Amino acid sequence: MGDFLKETLKLYRYDLPLRKPIVIGSKTLRRRQGLLVSLTENPSFSSWGEIAPLPGYSNETLVEAEVQSIEILKNWTALRLNPDFSKKMDSWHPSVSFGFSSLFENRIVAQSDLKIARLLSGTSKEILDQAHQIYLSHSACTLKVKIGERSPSEEASLIWAISEKFRGSPLRLDVNRRWNLSQALSFAMQIKNCPIEFMEEPVDRFEDINTFVNESQLNVALDESLRRGQSAVQSIQATHWIIKPTVLGSHTRIRNWIAAAEVNQIQPILSSLYETGVGTFHLLQLNFLISAPNAIGLDPYSELRSDILEVPLYPPFSSEISINQLPNRLVPCIDQLQLVYETHENTHRVTP
Numbered sequence: 001m002g003d004f005l006k007e008t009l010k011l012y013r014y015d016l017p018l019r020k021p022i023v024i025g026s027k028t029l030r031r032r033q034g035l036l037v038s039l040t041e042n043p044s045f046s047s048w049g050e051i052a053p054l055p056g057y058s059n060e061t062l063v064e065a066e067v068q069s070i071e072i073l074k075n076w077t078a079l080r081l082n083p084d085f086s087k088k089m090d091s092w093h094p095s096v097s098f099g100f101s102s103l104f105e106n107r108i109v110a111q112s113d114l115k116i117a118r119l120l121s122g123t124s125k126e127i128l129d130q131a132h133q134i135y136l137s138h139s140a141c142t143l144k145v146k147i148g149e150r151s152p153s154e155e156a157s158l159i160w161a162i163s164e165k166f167r168g169s170p171l172r173l174d175v176n177r178r179w180n181l182s183q184a185l186s187f188a189m190q191i192k193n194c195p196i197e198f199m200e201e202p203v204d205r206f207e208d209i210n211t212f213v214n215e216s217q218l219n220v221a222l223d224e225s226l227r228r229g230q231s232a233v234q235s236i237q238a239t240h241w242i243i244k245p246t247v248l249g250s251h252t253r254i255r256n257w258i259a260a261a262e263v264n265q266i267q268p269i270l271s272s273l274y275e276t277g278v279g280t281f282h283l284l285q286l287n288f289l290i291s292a293p294n295a296i297g298l299d300p301y302s303e304l305r306s307d308i309l310e311v312p313l314y315p316p317f318s319s320e321i322s323i324n325q326l327p328n329r330l331v332p333c334i335d336q337l338q339l340v341y342e343t344h345e346n347t348h349r350v351t352p
Helices: 062-074 076-081 085-089 094-104 124-137 152-165 181-190 206-216 224-228 251-263 277-287 299-303
Strands: 003-024 027-042 045-051 118-120 143-146 171-174 196-200 220-222 240-243 267-270 338-350
Touching: 003 062, 003 299, 027 062, 027 094, 045 062, 045 094, 045 277, 062 076, 062 094, 062 338, 076 085, 085 094, 094 251, 094 277, 118 124, 118 299, 124 143, 124 152, 143 152, 152 171, 152 181, 181 206, 196 240, 206 220, 206 224, 220 224, 224 240, 240 251, 251 267, 251 277, 267 277
Parallel strands: 118 143, 143 171, 171 196, 196 220, 220 240, 240 267
Antiparallel strands: 003 027, 003 338, 027 045
């Protein structure tokens, strides 16, 4: 007979300040709260995952994610010995599934340095000020602009001003379903010949996306629409999929989304939801599975005033990540975390 491997699992809460209030749907966030789960098989190494549903965006709440996580830990041995463990994981809340699946993905296999798409949001003045600051330090970078809160004509004037400053570098525009079809088409007419990489979720009705694509001739990216599932979104004429593991689920499920995108000649782009360095590390890990990775959406990480890692993944507001600066392992500051639950289990049978 083989032996059982002793595992220690711990669930922690974190609570970190943001640099500025962030409006997500009807919620205004001043702090980022979430959970970290750790798995220790020997005293010298622990693997980590992050469970951080975003208020105003995720379907599940942090309380619901915590309740489910504790229940999983209470039944860990039975779950791990179940041959359908990975399938069972996909039935959990997406943020919980992403966090627990991260425990078994410990290394980044990086092939090259990585570009980060810089995010511009706020009032027109704030966006122009942000663009100017980025231009002074990184004149050649990918920009993503949050639009839709102002009229189509106001937004068009703003986009032209940014485009001229950055000498025609293609822009990513995130409407986030704020406009109806008529408004979106009006905006598209006013930015004709402006270099646009894509418009993300350009209209408020899923059924109108293909009409917008056909009439505007602009590239479209899907974000929130991906929650409808692969079979639903493959009928949409999108050129990009914005893949957010915290709302889509486990590493296995994200790999499937990446593979489906590439089979359909759609560019997958990994994107974050203000996760700490733990969740961001795993986004980076998944991003290197993309055959031809584009600029990754990690700028929200920079909005954390501090991180729970002893050494941050990279300096805030970076436009590029060097593979040489990424850590080989995650080392959170335990004194910044609140222990919620702990269990010691005998699980995997080791074959002699």
